Amino acid sequence: AAGDLRDDLERVTGVAPALSPDPAGLREVVLIGTLGKSPLIDRLVAAGKLDVSGIAGKWETSLEQVVEHPLPGVDRAFVIAGSDQRGTIYGIYDVSRGIGVSPWYWWADAAPSHQDLLHVRPGRHTQGTPAVKYRGFFINDENPSLGTWAPAHFGPGLAPGHPDGFNHAFYAKVFELMLRLKANYLWPAVWGRAFAEDDPENHATATAYGVVMGTSHEAPMMRGIEEWNRHAVPAVRDGQGNVVTPGSDPYGGTGEWSFRHNAEALKAYWTDGIRRKVREGFEGVVTLGMRGNGDTALPDGDGIDLMQSIVATQRQIIADVTGRPQSETPQVWTFYKEVQRYWEQGLRAPDDVTVVFTDDNWGNLRLVPSPSLPAHSGGYGLYYHFDYVGAGRNYKWVDTANLANVLDQLGQAYTYGIRQLWIVNSGDVKGNELSTQFFLDYAWDPERWTAEDVPAWLEQYARQNFGPA
Structure with a gap:
């Protein structure tokens, strides 16, 4: 799913960001992980830099938030955190939808519009927990x-x-x-x-x-x-x-x-x-x-x-x-x-x-x-x-x-x-x-x-x- 987000960003902007398991040496990153599974995400929570009280323990729930100075050497991170595996995945694809990539981009040849700039709104954002399991x-x-x-x-x-x-x-x-x-x-x-x-x-x-x-x-x-x-x-x-x-x-x-x-x-x-x-x-x-x-x-x-x-x-x-x-x-x-x-x-x-x-x-x-x-x-x-x-x-x-x-x-x-x-x-x-x-x-x-x-x-x-x- 992270690879799909990389590809979606390239589809929209023409620029393909790097995909890495380690943020070392990177000043601005998109940081993706699942609570209890990702050491990087868990470090942010333990340090009080990411409040996951609204998603922890819930079914398929995600959080999207910009965090300043999340880790040593990292100036800023756009964090996509999930309560579980699919929570993280849905958070990733929510970003893809937000930048203009249709879920049907492949099945229906729905090409996204080109964008020179993409912005993330400030604050904490969640799609909530699905009503139907x-x-x-x-x-x-x-x-x-x-x-x-x-x-x-x-x-x-x-x-x-x-x-x-x-x-x-x-x-x-x-x-x-x-x-x-x-x-x-x-x-x-x-x-x-x-x-x-x-x-x-x-x-x-x-x-x-x-x-x-x-x-x-x-x-x-x-x-x-x-x-x-x-x-x-x-x-x-x-x-x-x-x-x-x-x-x-x-x-x-x-x-x-x-x-x-x-x-x-x-x-x-x-x-x-x-x-x-x-x-x-x-x-x-x-x-x-x-x-x-x-x-x-x-x-x-x-x-x-x-x-x-x-x-x-x-x-x-x-x-x-x-x-x-x-x-x-x-x-x-x-x-x-x-x-x-x-x-x-x-x-x-x-x-x-x-x-x-x-x-x-x-x-x-x-x-x-x-x-x-x-x-x-x-x-x-x-x-x-x-x-x-x-x-x-x-x-x-x-x-x-x-x-x-x-x-x-x-x-x-x-x-x-x-x-x-x-x-x-x-x-x-x-x-x-x-x-x-x-x-x-x-x-x-x-x-x-x-x-x-x-x-x-x-x-x-x-x-x-x-x-x-």
Whole structure:
């Protein structure tokens, strides 16, 4: 991120500053670091030269301040300090935005205007703490547009055995975009693709960028459904219809995607997904529950008892593999389409699991948690759509979101306590740039925006991406 700031300064001014781990011999510097991780930042705090009382211990919070004579031999420093890793990163990219670099500079060729002079205002500045803890988007319905472009631009060859372009070079650009938009959470592409398998470096790249990985509402236990489909072999059944051939491939499944008829293979498959998360050590939120293969209703039929058994099994796997209480692993359960009926019939999630409600696929909330419900420690989340392929009516490639309606619906979600996780289906991402940025700007600080602010937001967005004219 510090390297990106250096490049952004060059994009705007034509001058590329040096990037160094040591300020010795430098009179004026931009000093970047994380509390408790950066000895230079911690020295400023200990010396009383940097007051971090407003950010210390908070989630993803940054401070920007000019400090006079911060260190021996240094006359002045513009300090960007973060409460944690992403707090520092968001502080860096806040400066990039402030000097005129759009988060979409690469994805949409949004060239910044040249500036001969850049100034930092005096005083202490912070973006505050994000109102929604996990915020991000879902790359979905990505064929044929993104599914054709990515291989042409990033492949073949970067992902041996799966050279289709959805590799770590591609996702590095996605992760940078996310962080510039102040997102922290991604559901990766799913149409014929498997994030972990398509490139063994994908998860490591997410860790390097500090991005939290998830999987979609249809892909439990940190494994995309495509991993199952790639390795599935025909099932052999006994007289009662149960599968009798056990799962033989730890990276895939045997037989059909059915907990009622093929539970042992699914348990082995899910167990390996959590083992991989532990082994690779990436930050992630585990999806619970189950839908049918291809994001359809389960072929096993409706059943609260069945769904409770599925979730209980998954949570036991999490506890067994991690060796820690279930509550120490962030988990979400999305009540999407027919699964919402289970909620309406009285099914409830374990207290530490984030309950994710959804819109109707066209941007209108279906359900919010009733104020009469008891406190739920896992909190509530929202799965929203700017793109949809499914029954009723598809819409792709053209941004049809009405921002006044988006603001109204997101405002209702926030007011009713949906504040733990917001994820939006952004399709190919391209085409939905404006609505995706609005979604993430709003998720950071919902109380900042009213319907009357939408025209000003649009004007700012146009100026940032297309210039003042």
